[in-house]
Amino acid sequence: MTDNTTDAATPADEVNLGKHRAAEEAETIVHETSRERETLLKVTDLVKHFPVKEYSGLFPKTLQTHAVDGVSFDLAKGETLGLVGESGCGKTTTGRLVTRLLDPTSGSIEFEGRDIAQLKEKELRPMRRDMQLIFQDPYGSLNPRxxxxxxxxxxxxxxxxxxxxxIKARVQELLELVGLNPEHVNRYPNEFSGGQRQRIGIARALAVEPKLIVADEPVSALDVSIQAQVMNLMGKLRKELGISFVFIAHDLGIVRHFCDRIAVMYLGKIVEMGDREDIYEKPQHPYTQALLSAAPDLNVVRGAEPGERIRLVGDLPSPINPPSGCRFRTRCWKAQEICAAEEPLLTPAEGKPEHTIACHFPEVKSDLVVEVDAS
Amino acid sequence: MTDTLAGAPAPLPGSTRRPPLDPNAELLLEVKDLQVQFPTEDGMVNAVNGVSYEVRAGQTLAIVGESGSGKSVSSMAIMGLHDPKRTRISGSILLDGQELVGASQEKFRSIRSATAAMIFQDPQSSLHPLKKVGAQIAEAYQAHHKVSKAVAAKRAVEMLDRVGVPNPDKRAKQLPGEFSGGMRQRAMIALGLVNDPKLLIADEPTTALDVTVQAQILDLMNDLQAEFGSAIIMITHDLAVVAEVADHVLVMYAGRSVEFGTAPQVLAQPRHPYTWGLLSSVPSLTADVGSELKPIAGNPPSLLNLPSGCSFRPRCKYSDRVAGDRCAAELPEFREVPGEPGRLFRCHLEDPATIFADEVAPTLE
Amino acid sequence: MIVYIARRLLLAISVLFATIVLTFGLFFTGPAKDAVAYQLCGTKCTNQIVEQTNHRLGLDRPVISQFGDYIKGVVAGRDIKSDGVVTGHCDAPCLGWSYVQSQSVTTMVKQALPVNLAIVFGAAFLYIPLGLLLGVMSGRTRGSPLDRTLVGVSQVVGNMPYYAVALILNLYLIFQWHLLPGTQYIPLTQDPGGWFKGFLGIWLIFGLFNAMLYVRYVRTFMINTLSTDFVRTARSKGISERKVVWNHALRATLAPYLTLIGLDIGLSLAGSIFTEQIFNVSGLGQLAILSLRQSDLPVIAGTVLVGAVFIILANLIVDLLYVVVDPTVKLT
Incomplete structure (x- = not known):
């Protein structure tokens, strides 16, 4: 804790970013329109069931937790996809499946056109450098010794x-890149603060020059002022190195700030997916609306009229025995018979093929987030 | 899981807007220059180094700060929850007319739960895992009322019902492990309010919860406050939560109070550079996208070794606006903001209002 | 709950059966199959004599049929034959037959067992509450003179081998200072007073030793529990500190403590050679040593089986007790 690295103040431009592979490739993409984007990752019908033992009879029964149940999305080079949803929605599992820290039950994960879903550990090893994970806990994910x-x-x-x-020179370069003092290469993790440790985690991920980083709640363990430092660092890296991100978080403000596209998950499924504007300004799925409406808003106190309030009732159903049809129907105020009978599929919104909603009764609600005059 | 369509409820109306403040409300809690220190092998940890604030009956004070700011430590001192052998507490805590600094454990015991109750961040670990929820609530009631077990048990069920736990009769006989996170926090609130305390201290009560559950709990606390008339101290790091629930706000940094005022004052017209920094760090749901966030540079100081003068000085962008090196040499008083009676801040700046209006406010939205 | 008990019982029975198969396999087949014959013929052994002996005792029959006999003996008892002539009877539960001593192993175990039961349960009666009491007091007043003394003593005691501690205490407390009556085994049915006097020294010394070991466990449990959030919640209710400690904190400490003790009791019931030797009483430990010295394999197998049964039984009881103490594990 002794050092006083001028954290956020490190001017990005001073750092020689070097010849990062993803950057070279991304350079050509950045200015193109989103229609011609080049796909880096394409996930189709991804399923992960965890076995759980239930002890009700004389012999235990094995049941399945439907952690991720048919998730599909793609990610372009240089793009950032946010996965949001509450605990138990499967966002973390999805992140671990994509980076193959977990074996999927079924489905395909195409990385640069190659299906890696069923690859064995040995075949995966050379691909590991292309995708890196950043974890939530900057304390637990670094070996203290x-x-x-x-x-x-x-x-x-x-x-x-x-x-x-x-190696040492390169590590020092990386430390400088993430805004840490390069002279601290020989220090141990416990000599750094929480925010600095998360920077070390990021530097470790960057070391192999990955094309994809899956960041699982990278700032939620950090204090507000430090969160902003780390978010800015990741934003800078994305811009300058052209790395694609899958960004998993529950903080809707941070996701909005950082992500190009957002997928909202509920009980193992994506219920709505679209770009930032679609999700935050014209959300159509009742769950997305409830989520946005539930987020407390600073603007209330600045004199803005509060937006419409939607309060969900009840608890999340068990992922072992999810509701039939639409999984959200047990908590949804719009639910009809069809919702129990038939599972709604992700369908494009009218005139907006990129914005998909899995709901039988989609409806735009745009007054959930309070706007306030910049006065 | 019931698989019927009847489980589809209408959305509940929210009720998070605060009623107008009653300026004549009775003064319930007055904390003056509170200091809490823990002697350790590494030296003296100065967890709280001078905190002053007041809470009026029936109103909500939010205490905002980052980890290590002393917000929890100072509140635990009100409940006497620090080990008296390992803690040095000085200053003054006047709760309902009684001085609590230096009070006996006997005294604290009579106050806990009866006059001031506390609920904690993690409802999972805060309830005894092996005792029935109803019994845990009833025990608190029996500690302050001479009633039979049956009466106390009935009271517990009643409380569970009031905090919106469905099937309270059945739930009272269950263990906390059979409750969901949100339900557990409801049970904690029931436990907190069972003796109808004048003050409820809620230490990050929604931090461990999901957004939609958090909204439920905040609504509930607001409703219950209207019903029970308890004052609430809400300890949180989340400024948006503060905006939803607080009448007054106290901002803490490195164990000191640095800004105090009504919620609209502190959040919309903040006067202390640290508050400015906090506000610009948070990406809101409406802010311009693509712009960088404006974090506070550097890290909070070590509580073993605080900087001289103002603790925030090493991270402050505005210390050069103060003549000489006063910021380094002299700890600012917790004083009234120039021209704004009733608002306090701990800063040497002469005209924070102008600086905020000219330089900070335009960058916020 | 009934299903849970049934499942635990089922598990215990299957483990027991597996143990019997394993014991039989180890002691009566393979390289051990001629051991009985060699023991009988001693120095006069030739291959021929061994073969004859095996044939005479029926030990050359197929393994499966011998195992069937063994199981039948455990369940219903069996006759012991030589050349087809019945020479003895082994009552159920027959744990084997010592041909050297012409005696059922069960009879020998029955003679030895009361000693172990008395030692283990008598001492447990002392050390379970004592360990808990001192451990809680120590953990609660961490850093106090009492705590330091207890930690110090238990560290010294715990770092010395049990037999050394027991021997020294035996020498001083009983022989040198005559603070305790001399130890010996007098059957309870014969003279209850004498039985008690004979065991008193063992109970106190063995019990105190164990108590000092458990003090450390309980102390650690207690320190951890006292800093948990739910103890803080309990304190914030305004209940007395005594209730916080003895009701809330202890409640959470009880389950792991009982597990530890249950398994320990099971283990020591199987025989405590040092205690028996030092205090001059003969129980299962002595029996095992004696039969080892005589290479009396059927007896060794019998004592192994008895030991296994105690451990399985202790596990079962701990599992069932655990449900009472910690209802959250009910379903596993």
């Missing part, structure tokens, strides 16, 4: 990216 040099240098060595005698 390793120095920063070892933590960040290990992937460099494993993948043979840098000659042995250059």
């Amino acid at each position: 390793f120095t920063v040099l070892k933590i960040i240098g290990a992937p460099l060595e494993i993948h043979g990216l840098v000659p042995k005698n250059k």
Whole structure:
């Protein structure tokens, strides 16, 4: 805790970003229109069931938790997709499936056109450097007995990216890139604050020059003022290195700030997906609306009239035995018979093929988020 | 899980708007220059280094700050929950006319739950995992009322019903593990209010909960406050939550109170540079996208070794507006904001209103 | 709850059966199958004599049929034959037959067992409450002179081998200072007073030793529990500190404590060689040692089986008790 790295103040431009692979490829994409985007990741019908034992009879029965139940999305190079939803919605599991930290039950995960869903650990190893994970807990995800040099240098060595005698220099470069003092390579994780540790986690992910980073609640364990530092760092990296992100978070404000497109998940399924404007200004799925309406808003106190309030009743149903038809129907005020009988599929909104909603009765609601005059 | 369509409820109306403040409300709690220190092997941890605020009956004070700001530690001092052998507390805490700094454990015992109750962040770990929920609530009631077990048990069921736990009779006999997170926090609130305390201290009561559950709980607390008339101290790091529930706001930094005022004052017209920094760090649901967030540079100071003068100085962008090196040399008083009676802040700046209006406000939205 | 008990029982029975199969396999087949014959013929053994002996005792029959006999003996008792002539009877539950001593293993176990039961349960009567009491007091007043003394003593005691501690205490408390009566085994049915006097020294010394070990466990449990959120909640209700400690904190400590003790009791029932040797009483431990020295395999197998049964039984009881103490595990 002794150092005073001028955290956010590190001017990005001073740092030599080097020849990052993704950046070169992304350069060509950035200015193109979204229609011609090049797909990096395409997930189709991804399913993950976890077995759970139930002990009600003389012999235990094995049931399945439907953690992720038919999730499809794609991600373009340089794009950021936000996965939002409440605990138990399957967003974290999805992130781990995509990076193949978990084995999917079924479905395909095409990374640069190659289906990696069923690859064995050995075949995956060379692909691991292309996708990295950043975890929520900056305390638990760094080995406390390793120095920063070892933590960040290990992937460099494993993948043979840098000659042995250059590793330290590269690690220092990475530390500088994430706004840490390069002289601190020989320190241990406990000598850093929470925000700095998350920077180390990011540097470790960046070391292998990944094309995709899955960030699972990367700032939710951090204090507000530090959150902003880390979010800015990730924004900078995305812009300058052209890395694609799958950004998993529950904080709707941060997701809106960071993500191009957003998928809202509920009980293992995507219920609505679209770009930022679709989701935040013209949400059509009742659950998206409830989520936005539930988020407390600072603007209330600045004199804005509160938006329409939707309060969900009851608890999340069990993912072991999810409701038939639409999974949200047990808490939905619009539910009809058809909702129990038939599962709504993700369908494009009128005149907006990119905005898909899985609801039998979609309806735009735009007064959920309070607008306030900048006075 | 009932699989019927009858389970589809209408959305509930929200009720989070605050009623107008009653300026004549009775003064319930007055904290003056509170200090809490823990001697450790590494040295003296100065967890709280001078906190002053007041709470009036039936009103809500939000205490905002980041981890290590001393917001929980200072509130636990009101309940006497610090180990007296390992803690040094000085200053003054006047609750309902009684001085609590230096009070005996006997005294605290008579106050806890009866005059001031506390609910905690994690409802999962805050309830005894092996005791029935109803019994845990009843125990608190029996601690302050000479009633039979049956009467106390009935009271517990009644409380569970009032905080919106369905089937309270059945639920009272269940263990906390059989409750969902939101239901557990409702049970904690029932436990907190069972003796109808004048003050309810809620330490990050919704931080561990999901957004939609958080909204339910905040609504509930607002409704119950109207019904029970308890004053609430809401400890939180989430400014948006503050906006929804608070009458007054106290901002804490490094164990000190740095700004105090009504919620609209502090959140819409803040005067302390730290409050400015907090507000610009948060991406709102309407802010311009694509712009960078404006974080506060650097890290909070170590509580073992506070900087001289103003604790926020090393991270403050405005200390050069103060003549000389006063910010480093002299700890600012917690004083009235120039020209704004009833508002307090701890800063040497002479004209924070102008700086905010000219330089900070335009960057906020 | 009934289903849970049934499931635990079922599990216990299947483990028991597996143990019997394993014991039989280890002691009566493979390299061990001629052991009885060698033991009988001693120095005069030739292959021929061994074969004859095996044939005479029916030990050359197929393994399955011998195992059937063994199981039948456990369940219903069996006759012991030599050359087809009945030479003895082994009552159910027959744990084996010692051909050297012409005696059923069950009879020998029955003679030895009361000693172990008395030692273990008598001492447990002392150390379960004592360990809990001292542990709670120590954990609650962490850093106090009492706590430091208890931690110090238990550290010293815990770092010395049990037999050394027991031997020293035996020498001083009983032989040197005559603070306790000499230890011996007098059957309870014969002279209850003498039985009590004979065991008193063992109980106190063995019990105190164990109590000092458990003090540390309980103390650690207690310190951890006292800093939990739910204890803080309990305190914030305005109940007395005594209630907070003895009702709330202890309640959470009880389950792991009982598990520890239950398994320990099961283990020590199977025989405590040091205690028996040092205090001059002969129980299962002595029986096992004796039969080892005589290579009396059927007896060794019998004591192994008895030990296993105690451990399985202790597990079962702990599992059932746990449900009472910690209702959250009901379903697993």
